[in-house]
Amino acid sequence: MLRLRRGSVNLLVCMALLSGLLTGCFGSSNETNEVKNSASPTTAASNESGTKRSLSGELRVVTFMEDEWGDQMRAAIADYNAAQPEVKIELESMPYANYAEALKAQMIGGISADLMLAEPAMVSAFEGADGILALDDYLNQPNPYSDSGKAWKDDFISPFLDTSRNAAGQAKLVPWSLVWVGMFYNKDAYAKAGIETPPVTWNEFLTASEKLKNAGYLPFYTAIKNNDAQTWWMFQTMLNAMFRVKTEQINLRHADGWTYKFDDPDSTNGETYTVDELYVAFKKGLIDPAKSPEYRKAVELILQMKPYFNDNLLTADGSELLSKFISQNAVQKYDGTFSFPSTDSELAKLKDEGKADRVFQWDVVNFPTITTENYEGLTAGGLNPLSGLRNGWVISQKSDNRELALDFLQFLTSPGEVNKLYELKRASKDNSLQPDASAIAGVTYPAEAKKVDAALRYAEMPIYGFGLPPVFDTGKDFEEFHSQWQGLWSEALTIDEFLQKRSASNLAALERNLKQFQDQVDQAFIDSHLK
Amino acid sequence: MRHTLKSVYKARYLYLFLLIPFAFIALFIFYPFFRGFQISLLDWSGGNRTEFVGFDNYRELFWNEPLLGRAVRNILILAVAGILQAVGISFLMAWVIHHIRSAKSKYVMRIFVIVPSLIPAIVGYLLWKKFYEPEGLVNRLLGLVGLDFLQQAWLGDVSVVVTAIVFAGFPWLNGANTLIYLAGFLQIPKEMYEAAKIDGATSWRTLWHLEIPMLAGQTRILLLLSLISLLQNYDNVFLLTRGGPMDASVVPGILLYKNAFLFGRYGYASAIGVSLFAFIFILSLLSMRLSKESGEKVS
Numbered sequence: 001m002l003r004l005r006r007g008s009v010n011l012l013v014c015m016a017l018l019s020g021l022l023t024g025c026f027g028s029s030n031e032t033n034e035v036k037n038s039a040s041p042t043t044a045a046s047n048e049s050g051t052k053r054s055l056s057g058e059l060r061v062v063t064f065m066e067d068e069w070g071d072q073m074r075a076a077i078a079d080y081n082a083a084q085p086e087v088k089i090e091l092e093s094m095p096y097a098n099y100a101e102a103l104k105a106q107m108i109g110g111i112s113a114d115l116m117l118a119e120p121a122m123v124s125a126f127e128g129a130d131g132i133l134a135l136d137d138y139l140n141q142p143n144p145y146s147d148s149g150k151a152w153k154d155d156f157i158s159p160f161l162d163t164s165r166n167a168a169g170q171a172k173l174v175p176w177s178l179v180w181v182g183m184f185y186n187k188d189a190y191a192k193a194g195i196e197t198p199p200v201t202w203n204e205f206l207t208a209s210e211k212l213k214n215a216g217y218l219p220f221y222t223a224i225k226n227n228d229a230q231t232w233w234m235f236q237t238m239l240n241a242m243f244r245v246k247t248e249q250i251n252l253r254h255a256d257g258w259t260y261k262f263d264d265p266d267s268t269n270g271e272t273y274t275v276d277e278l279y280v281a282f283k284k285g286l287i288d289p290a291k292s293p294e295y296r297k298a299v300e301l302i303l304q305m306k307p308y309f310n311d312n313l314l315t316a317d318g319s320e321l322l323s324k325f326i327s328q329n330a331v332q333k334y335d336g337t338f339s340f341p342s343t344d345s346e347l348a349k350l351k352d353e354g355k356a357d358r359v360f361q362w363d364v365v366n367f368p369t370i371t372t373e374n375y376e377g378l379t380a381g382g383l384n385p386l387s388g389l390r391n392g393w394v395i396s397q398k399s400d401n402r403e404l405a406l407d408f409l410q411f412l413t414s415p416g417e418v419n420k421l422y423e424l425k426r427a428s429k430d431n432s433l434q435p436d437a438s439a440i441a442g443v444t445y446p447a448e449a450k451k452v453d454a455a456l457r458y459a460e461m462p463i464y465g466f467g468l469p470p471v472f473d474t475g476k477d478f479e480e481f482h483s484q485w486q487g488l489w490s491e492a493l494t495i496d497e498f499l500q501k502r503s504a505s506n507l508a509a510l511e512r513n514l515k516q517f518q519d520q521v522d523q524a525f526i527d528s529h530l531k
Numbered sequence: 532m533r534h535t536l537k538s539v540y541k542a543r544y545l546y547l548f549l550l551i552p553f554a555f556i557a558l559f560i561f562y563p564f565f566r567g568f569q570i571s572l573l574d575w576s577g578g579n580r581t582e583f584v585g586f587d588n589y590r591e592l593f594w595n596e597p598l599l600g601r602a603v604r605n606i607l608i609l610a611v612a613g614i615l616q617a618v619g620i621s622f623l624m625a626w627v628i629h630h631i632r633s634a635k636s637k638y639v640m641r642i643f644v645i646v647p648s649l650i651p652a653i654v655g656y657l658l659w660k661k662f663y664e665p666e667g668l669v670n671r672l673l674g675l676v677g678l679d680f681l682q683q684a685w686l687g688d689v690s691v692v693v694t695a696i697v698f699a700g701f702p703w704l705n706g707a708n709t710l711i712y713l714a715g716f717l718q719i720p721k722e723m724y725e726a727a728k729i730d731g732a733t734s735w736r737t738l739w740h741l742e743i744p745m746l747a748g749q750t751r752i753l754l755l756l757s758l759i760s761l762l763q764n765y766d767n768v769f770l771l772t773r774g775g776p777m778d779a780s781v782v783p784g785i786l787l788y789k790n791a792f793l794f795g796r797y798g799y800a801s802a803i804g805v806s807l808f809a810f811i812f813i814l815s816l817l818s819m820r821l822s823k824e825s826g827e828k829v830s
Contacts, residue, residue, distance in 0.1 A: 101792045101793070104577065104792075104795070105792075107577070108577040108578075125795065127578075128576040128577055128578060128795040129576065129577035129578050129795065130577075130578030130579045130580070131577075131578070225775075311665075312664075312665045312684055312687065313687075314684060314686075314687030314688075314775075314776045315663075315664060315665060315684045315685075315686050315687035475793050475794035475795055475796075476793075476794040476796075478793075479789060479793055479794070482775075483775065483776075483777050483778050484777075486775065486776045486777045487777050490687075490689075490776070490777070492689065492777060516576070
């Protein structure tokens with residue numbers, strides 16, 4: 001028995017080594033994708049030239065927003081079929097949880113849909129699988145379904161196409177809808193605590209939170225977990241404001257004659273940070289958590305919130321936020337326009353259940369801004385409203401139907417069609433609610449829609465992804481951030497230890513990005529600035 | 532050689548029928564293993580670019596992975612506790628059921644033990660996640676019995692989170708294992724019990740000198756199967772804590788999952804998988820050897 005076992009072990013080891021030897025001989029590859037359509041991207045783009053063509057075939061489209069866009073997508077497909085009757089479009093819906101992981105696995109297996117709805121944060125994960133197509137050539141051509149006569153890219157509200165570019169400056173995500181994130185507050189609780197107007201500055205915010213606490217309320221309920229973005233939204237918007245003064249020092253490769261004007265939000269249109277610029281900035285200490293005084297200050301400021309948070313930071317869950325706000329266990333929350341309908345419907349449910357005494361008035365404002373009282377280096381403006389690209393469309397790199405996918409996408413994002421879809425939304429939902437705004441310019445919204453103050457006040461080039469913590473990828477840096485963030489809030493890590501660990505994680509992520517985008521990285525640029 | 536070929540030809544239909552299951556085993560068990568080993572020698576993020584890196588992934592795992600020690604320690608703790616639960620508690624339940632005099636009560640107890648096995652484990656872990664909340668069942672029960680000082684954030688405190696995971700699933704009834712032991716108990720001849728009684732053996736001595744040795748075979752099998760299953764297990768950790776807080780409850784399975792599906796490092800994740808296989812294989816061999824030696828000593 002023992003001889004047999006030893007023999008089995010030897011056999012296994014031999015087979016494994018043989019497999020390894022074969023891998024060594026044939027393992028490395030750098031295959032380029034075959035262009036499955038007959039035309040190269042450039043040729044196909046030049047063929048478009050703003051003219052509609054008759055197409056045929058089958059297209060698979062997948063989204064994770066059946067509730068918000070399901071009916072509208074089906075209407076859009078019906079409209080498209082009126083223009084392209086020979087095209088069959090299959091619309092699939094997947095749950096949001098693990099959507100990115102599932103799609104990535106499908107991309108690796110070569111079975112992903114042709115056209116996919118995605119969030120900006122998902123793009124880097126899909127790029128790691130070489131799963132999505134770069135669309136710059138197509139975006140520079142006119143949209144045949146648009147009456148604007150401009151290039152397709154000009155149909156989108158700037159700067160949302162630019163903010164969605166990847167670390168190499170390529171556009172792989174076509175913007176779809178925007179989101180604004182603000183501070184929801186319980187008006188009744190504010191009145192009882194003696195707060196007359198919602199806070200505008202950080203110091204006013206701390207004062208208001210103290211008043212709420214004294215009145216017996218919990219000012220904020222949050223979970224230090226990756227399904228509650230409140231604290232990292234606060235942190236990132238602070239960092240964006242503080243790093244704004246360094247924009248010219250970071251954006252070393254820019255259009256000729258470009259200069260940064262912090263109070264002109266359009267002054268950064270067309271500019272984007274590339275991975276090599278960020279790497280150089282990091283190595284110079286400009287954005288290195290361990291060396292940047294702005295980074296340390298942002299950490300110190302945000303920790304001032306701790307007395308106003310719930311005690312169970314590490315065991316709370318992001319899924320509890322709405323229920324805590326509705327039940328008035330917490331009277332403020334940092335949330336997006338996507339939660340307007342659910343907040344109102346939960347309160348309406350209370351009324352229907354005969355619990356009218358628990359219904360309260362709520363409103364939402366921009367999150368209070370830091371000022372020079374909090375940090376004297378804040379010389380390029382305070383916090384911008386947190387608004388940005390919520391999602392967009394990506395096309396599978398391995399799709400056999402790229403031309404079809406592009407054509408449908410151009411149809412879908414034409415201003416005329418988008419206006420129709422938003423009218424459908426208005427007709428089917430409560431008129432007082434503002435759905436997520438469109439990233440396509442020229443959409444009209446109902447007059448009765450809830451207004452939000454989403455316009456950017458200061459020119460900003462985001463260093464980190466929209467809606468993410470300050471990380472340089474949505475993989476390892478993202479996971480390490482959460483672990484380190486938990487350590488900071490539970491006081492298992494001091495501020496110094498947190499900054500050191502963040503620095504190491506950020507640097508490793510930037511180096512991984514340099515490797516991932518090595519074809520686009522300008523090593524001479526890096527060498528010249530870091531000698 | 533000729534004799535061998537002749538005997539194979541004689542039993543050709545047998546081999547033909549065995550070909551199909553062996554083909555499945557080769558495709559679904561052996562091929563993934565070798566493919567996994569092959570990928571572990573590559574730097575691959577799922578895209579078109581792969582780079583042969585030899586044993587760099589293993590080197591990084593064993594020299595540079597800061598969470599490896601903690602993951603191994605945690606999985607050993609969970610495995611030892613899991614074995615005590617899966618084997619020890621099952622043995623105890625089977626012993627209790629076997630010694631119940633009333634046939635009806637025996638029947639009821641067997642049903643009582645089997646029913647929890649019908650509930651998917653995921654449901655159990657999600658319930659325990661609720662129980663462990665600061666205002667969950669566990670803290671409330673502790674408050675009721677005057678043990679307020681023990682109330683804490685069970686899944687949020689790095690010092691108690693692994694203990695909390697160990698205790699999730701109480702009372703750890705394993706229906707299948709209990710029935711296996713019960714079948715073993717039924718095979719013990721009545722005459723041996725009578726002989727033990729005549730010799731004046733107490734219940735404890737009967738248990739220690741008769742029942743436990745007679746069930747050594749079942750124990751060996753259940754021990755081995757539990758060990759293999761528990762060492763690769765991570766669904767309970769994933770559902771309860773996802774390896775947190777601050778990676779305090781990380782286990783090798785979580786490391787593998789994160790590196791593969793969150794970080795996109797398939798080569799490194801495969802290296803973790805192959806190393807885990809080797810670890811389980813060695814421990815299983817040791818376990819089989821030790822239990823065989825103790826079985827020989829007893830006989």
